[in-house]
Amino acid sequence: MAQTSINIRMDENLKREFDELCNDFGLTMTAAFTVFAKTVVRRQRIPFEISKDSPNAETIAAIEEVEAMIKDPTLGKSYTDVDEMMKELLV
Numbered sequence: 001m002a003q004t005s006i007n008i009r010m011d012e013n014l015k016r017e018f019d020e021l022c023n024d025f026g027l028t029m030t031a032a033f034t035v036f037a038k039t040v041v042r043r044q045r046i047p048f049e050i051s052k053d054s055p056n057a058e059t060i061a062a063i064e065e066v067e068a069m070i071k072d073p074t075l076g077k078s079y080t081d082v083d084e085m086m087k088e089l090l091v
Contacts, residue, residue, distance in 0.1 A: 008033075 010018075015029075022032045039047045055063065069076040079085040 006033075 018032075019029055022029050025032070027035075036047070065076075
């Protein structure tokens with residue numbers, strides 16, 4: 001089978017970390033990308049979920065609460081002393 005080359009651009013640190021991990025697995029980066037490509041072709045899909053990190057309902061509620069407090073500072077209490085805040089939180 002004829003071989004061809006591809007050129008991939010990525011962050012230098014990501015490349016280094018990926019190369020180190022591939023070496024730990026006993027693979028070259030080329031072999032790892034080939035495994036990925038063969039799996040995509042065989043399964044006819046990306047072999048893992050690609051999604052945007054979405055906050056859960058509790059985090060969304062906390063974000064909305066903070067946004068409301070920013071708009072109306074009377075909705076929450078502010079602290080200038082961490083110890084004071086911790087005392088109230090732990091009561």
